[in-house]
Amino acid sequence: MNEEMPDEFWQGVEQFNAGQYYICHDTLEALWIEATEPEKTFYQGILQIAVALYHLSNHNLRGAVILLGEGSNRLRRYPSEYGGIDVDELLSQSAALLKALQQTELEKIAALNLGQDEALPLPRIINVNHEIK
Numbered sequence: 001m002n003e004e005m006p007d008e009f010w011q012g013v014e015q016f017n018a019g020q021y022y023i024c025h026d027t028l029e030a031l032w033i034e035a036t037e038p039e040k041t042f043y044q045g046i047l048q049i050a051v052a053l054y055h056l057s058n059h060n061l062r063g064a065v066i067l068l069g070e071g072s073n074r075l076r077r078y079p080s081e082y083g084g085i086d087v088d089e090l091l092s093q094s095a096a097l098l099k100a101l102q103q104t105e106l107e108k109i110a111a112l113n114l115g116q117d118e119a120l121p122l123p124r125i126i127n128v129n130h131e132i133k
Contacts (some may be wrong), residue, residue: 008028008030012024029047031043045072048068049067049071051071053122053123086126090126
């Protein structure tokens with residue numbers, strides 16, 4: 001894709017990586033509503049992963065697992081580098097988190113300090129252009 005992603009997209013990426021998942025959802029949802037394909041599904045995939053992480057922060061394991069899976073399924077149709085981000089790495093990190101969630105008891109997840117605990121690594125979005133946006 002040669003077209004540059006809008007500034008709001010990069011704002012959403014920064015919010016995602018800062019753990020501000022609810023705000024990220026709002027930022028990307030505004031883009032998603034106005035978007036056309038192929039960006040519409042791309043935004044939706046990232047949105048769903050952000051909402052999964054928001055659910056996880058509220059100890060809603062079922063919601064986190066469902067949305068991690070749905071978001072990842074939407075992103076799988078995109079090339080490894082799309083929209084200026086490393087899609088493969090986001091998918092890999094999301095799959096690792098999903099596997100960890102499926103193998104961890106709910107009580108143990110509730111006790112984890114999300115984002116601080118290495119036992120449950122949270123996905124981050126990598127800018128393949130390595131530019132500060």
